[in-house]
Amino acid sequence: MGLLTREERRRLVDLLLKLPNIKLNPAVRILLIGNLPPELLQNISYSDLPSVHIDAIINTTDGPGAQRADGSWPIIWVIENAFAIDSESYYARDFQKLLDTLNVRASALPAGLTLEGIVNRAAGFSDVETWVERMSQIMQAVCLVEAPAPNGTKMGTGFLVGPDKVMTNYHVVKDVLSNPALRNRVILRFDHRTDSKGEPISQGKEYSLDAKQQILSSPDDESGLDFALLPVDGRPGDEEVQGRFGSGKRGRLMPLARPLQKDQPLFVIQHPAGAPLKVAVDTVIGVSHNRLRYRTNTKGGSSGSPCFNENWELVAIHHASEDRDDPTYNQGIPFSTILERADVRAALGL
Numbered sequence: 001m002g003l004l005t006r007e008e009r010r011r012l013v014d015l016l017l018k019l020p021n022i023k024l025n026p027a028v029r030i031l032l033i034g035n036l037p038p039e040l041l042q043n044i045s046y047s048d049l050p051s052v053h054i055d056a057i058i059n060t061t062d063g064p065g066a067q068r069a070d071g072s073w074p075i076i077w078v079i080e081n082a083f084a085i086d087s088e089s090y091y092a093r094d095f096q097k098l099l100d101t102l103n104v105r106a107s108a109l110p111a112g113l114t115l116e117g118i119v120n121r122a123a124g125f126s127d128v129e130t131w132v133e134r135m136s137q138i139m140q141a142v143c144l145v146e147a148p149a150p151n152g153t154k155m156g157t158g159f160l161v162g163p164d165k166v167m168t169n170y171h172v173v174k175d176v177l178s179n180p181a182l183r184n185r186v187i188l189r190f191d192h193r194t195d196s197k198g199e200p201i202s203q204g205k206e207y208s209l210d211a212k213q214q215i216l217s218s219p220d221d222e223s224g225l226d227f228a229l230l231p232v233d234g235r236p237g238d239e240e241v242q243g244r245f246g247s248g249k250r251g252r253l254m255p256l257a258r259p260l261q262k263d264q265p266l267f268v269i270q271h272p273a274g275a276p277l278k279v280a281v282d283t284v285i286g287v288s289h290n291r292l293r294y295r296t297n298t299k300g301g302s303s304g305s306p307c308f309n310e311n312w313e314l315v316a317i318h319h320a321s322e323d324r325d326d327p328t329y330n331q332g333i334p335f336s337t338i339l340e341r342a343d344v345r346a347a348l349g350l
Contacts, residue, residue, distance in 0.1 A: 002062035003073050003102055003109075009058060012079070015094055016054050019086050023050045032081045033057055036074055040066075073106050120283070122263040126310055134312040135279075139193065140241055140250045144204065144271040145230075145304060146187040147173045155274040155301040157318075158188060158230065160252040161348055163237030164210070166230045167255075168304030169319050171220040173228050176209075183211045190236060190250070194276045208233045216347055218338075225290065225333050226319040229347055253306055255348065257336035258315045260287050267308040268318055268330075272299035285329055290337045292316050293329040307332050 004012065022028045029050065033041060044060045047053040060066065061074035068074070076099065083095040145156040145168050156172030166188055176182045192204035213231035220226040237252045260266075264284045272278055282295035298305065298318055307316035316332035338344055 157305040255335040270302040270305035
C-alpha cells in the first residue's frame with residue numbers, strides 16, 4: 001500500500017508527462033529521481049517510453065516497502081523534484097497541492113518498522129557478565145570527597161588511581177590547596193552505598209589525606225584540566241574488601257587515552273549531592289582536545305566523578321555543567337589530554 005490514492009496516482013502521471021521536454025529528453029526524468037538512495041534507484045527500470053518509465057518511478061517510490069525507516073516517503077521527494085523543474089508553470093500549483101495533501105497524510109502514518117536494527121552505531125553491544133563484574137570492581141574504587149570550605153563542607157566524588165592516590169576535581173579541594181592547614185579535615189569516604197532495597201550498606205570507610213606529600217593538580221580555569229591527585233594516608237587500594245564476587249583488594253581504576261565520538265554512551269559513577277553511589281548514562285554530544293560534552297545527568301557533588309565508555313574503560317573525569325537553569329550538557333576532561341602530562345603519567349606509574 002502506498003501513500004497515493006488511485007485518483008492521485010493517475011493525476012500525478014498526467015502532471016509528470018506535462019513537464020517540459022520530458023518526452024524528448026530522458027535527462028528530465030533522471031532529475032525526478034536524482035536524490036533517491038541507491039537501493040531505490042536500482043529498482044527503477046529505465047524505459048525509452050516516458051509513460052513506462054514514469055510508472056516504474058511511481059511504483060518504486062510509492063509501492064510496498066517504499067516508506068523509509070524514518071517515516072519519510074520517496075514519492076514526496078519525486079514530486080518536490082518535479083515542482084522544482086517546473087515551478088513557474090500553470091501546473092506548479094497542482095504539484096504543490098498534491099505535496100500538501102501527501103505531507104499531511106504522511107505525518108499521520110507511523111514510521112516503517114522492522115524486527116531489529118542498529119539505531120546508534122557508536123553504542124555497540126556489551127557482554128553482560130563483563131559489565132556486571134566490571135561495575136562491581138569500579139564501585140569499590142569510588143569515594144565521596146568531603147572537603148572543608150568557607151561556608152561548610154564541599155562535596156565531590158573521587159576515585160582511586162593508585163593504591164594510595166585519589167583523583168578528583170581541583171575545584172572540589174581548591175580551599176585545601178590554598179590552605180594546607182585544612183588537609184587533615186578532608187574525608188575520603190569509600191563504600192557509601194545502598195543495597196537493592198535502598199537500605200544503607202554502611203556509612204562508608206573513611207580515609208584522610210597524607211599531609212606530608214604534595215598534591216599534583218591543574219586549575220579549573222578555561223585552559224586548565226581541573227584535577228587534583230590526592231595522596232591518601234594509608235593504602236585503601238590494597239585493602240581487602242568483600243565484593244559481589246568474593247573478597248579481594250579494593251583495587252584502582254586505570255585511566256586510558258581512548259578516542260571518543262558523538263553518540264557514544266557515557267557512564268558517570270557519582271555521589272550526586274553527597275548521596276550514596278549512583279550511576280547515570282546517556283551519550284556524548286561533543287568532543288574537543290581538552291573538553292568532552294555529554295547529556296549524562298550529574299548534580300552538585302558529582303564533580304570529580306569517573307566517566308566510562310560502553311566498555312567500562314575510564315576515559316574522562318567529570319567537572320562541570322552548562323551554567324543555566326535547564327542545562328543542555330555536562331562536561332568532563334578527557335584522559336587522552338590529562339595523560340599528555342609526563343608528571344601525571346609518572347605519578348600513576350604509566
